[in-house]
Amino acid sequence: MPxxxxxxxxxxxxxxxxxxxIAGMTATWYxxxxxxxxxxxxxxxxxxxxGAALARCADVVRAKGLxxxxxxxxxxxxxCCQAALGRAGLTGHVTPVLGSVYDHRGGPYDAVYFSASLxxxxxxxxxxxxxxxxxxxxxxxxxxxxxxxxxSPLLEWAKPLAQHVTTIHFGRVTYEHEFRKAFADAGVELxxxxxxxxxxxSSYRLAVARVPDAA
Numbered sequence: 001m002p003x004x005x006x007x008x009x010x011x012x013x014x015x016x017x018x019x020x021x022i023a024g025m026t027a028t029w030y031x032x033x034x035x036x037x038x039x040x041x042x043x044x045x046x047x048x049x050x051g052a053a054l055a056r057c058a059d060v061v062r063a064k065g066l067x068x069x070x071x072x073x074x075x076x077x078x079x080c081c082q083a084a085l086g087r088a089g090l091t092g093h094v095t096p097v098l099g100s101v102y103d104h105r106g107g108p109y110d111a112v113y114f115s116a117s118l119x120x121x122x123x124x125x126x127x128x129x130x131x132x133x134x135x136x137x138x139x140x141x142x143x144x145x146x147x148x149x150x151x152s153p154l155l156e157w158a159k160p161l162a163q164h165v166t167t168i169h170f171g172r173v174t175y176e177h178e179f180r181k182a183f184a185d186a187g188v189e190l191x192x193x194x195x196x197x198x199x200x201x202s203s204y205r206l207a208v209a210r211v212p213d214a215a
Contacts, residue, residue, distance in 0.1 A: 026115050027056035029144035032196060032206050033113050034060045036142075041110040044131060045070045046101050047117025048094075051081035055088035068094040071104055101127050107134035114143040118182070119174045128186035132211050141188065141209040147176050148202045183209055 030053050037043065041064070048054060048070030054061070061068070072078050081096045097104075101121065112131040121127050132141060176193075183190040192208040 026053040026144070029115055029196070029204070029206070030054055030057045030113075031060065033111075033115075033142045033144065034064070034066070036208075037064065037066065037111055039064045040066070042067045042107070043069070044104070044106065044109045044112045044134065045094075046112065046114050046127070046131065047120070048072050048081060048096060049074070049077045051077075051084040051088075051090075051094070051096065053115065054094065055084045055090060058088035058090050061090055061093050066093060069106055069109075070094055070096045071099060071101060072096070073098070073100055102130060104130075104134070108136040108139065109134050110136050110139050112139070112141045114141075114145075116145055118143045119145060119179065124182040125185035128183060128188050128209070132186065132188050132209075135211060139210075141207075143207040143209075144196070144204065145174055145179060145207065146202055146204055147174055147179065179207070183207075187212070 034057055043066060045054065045068050048068075049072060051070065054068065054070070060066075070081065072081070075098060078096050078098050082091075085091055085094050085096070102123075109131075112135060114127075118124050118127065128141065135141065180190060180193075188209045189212050190207060190209045192206070194206050195203050196206055197204045
């Protein structure tokens with residue numbers, strides 16, 4: 001992974017856009033999840049991006065002595081991730097890894113976290129099933145996600161196109177029934193789906209899941 005001085009200009013520009021658009025909101029989501037984890041927990045962060053959101057939670061990571069493997073498929077983001085973690089004093093706590101969640105081997109993890117990344121994947125159910133196999137017996141799978149309350153053909157058309165303007169992959173519009181189905185298809189029990197914030201048209205929710213009979 002390149003040092004901060006070697007980060008290509010393209011990577012830095014894409015990371016700057018990502019941090020301005022995404023990191024502020026997702027840092028709050030990270031705090032919701034990290035607050036639930038036990039001291040010394042080992043975590044797989046699927047879609048760590050530039051690391052900026054996690055870096056904003058450095059106080060919690062250090063206080064709890066958490067160990068994080070940060071997985072992402074975007075070379076540009078990971079090129080800047082190491083620098084962000086270094087500035088936040090998290091180098092000893094977080095290990096960025098370039099790779100696909102479907103191919104990842106590691107663990108056992110006490111927690112796996114998808115920060116708005118689960119429904120970006122081509123096969124969410126397969127991803128859930130795979131990472132569930134990497135959990136410790138008492139481990140939990142966490143996901144934070146934006147849900148739209150009513151079907152919107154316009155958003156369904158426009159959201160994927162936003163990547164061409166912002167360079168950020170926002171995925172598709174997510175509805176609750178599709179999200180629940182992904183867990184059911186994976187054979188993983190969705191034991192909690194709580195609302196962190198809600199508007200008229202959408203809500204930001206935290207999901208907690210477990211492998212049946214694992215606890």
